[in-house]
Amino acid sequence: MAYLFDHTRAQRIQAFTDSGNVAEQRALEKAGFEREGVLRQAQWRAGGWHDQILYSTLRP
Incomplete structure (x- = not known):
């Protein structure tokens, strides 16, 4: 995740x-x-049908 946040403008990964x-x-x-x-x-x-759980992390 650190690489993505360090090298892109991504604010959120889900x-x-x-x-x-x-x-x-x-x-x-x-x-x-x-x-x-x-x-x-x-x-x-x-x-x-199956339930899904959503997870995310944000830019520090």
Whole structure:
């Protein structure tokens, strides 16, 4: 993330993960991302709707 913020005008990086993917949620939080909220039924996959969790980090 530091490289992106140091070499571009990016103000925000965001990531989405499935609500059931706890390992990815932990990895995002460990990397400095903050949980912003749940996007309910935001992804159609395997014959059903799934909630997504939105994470982001901002320029320091």
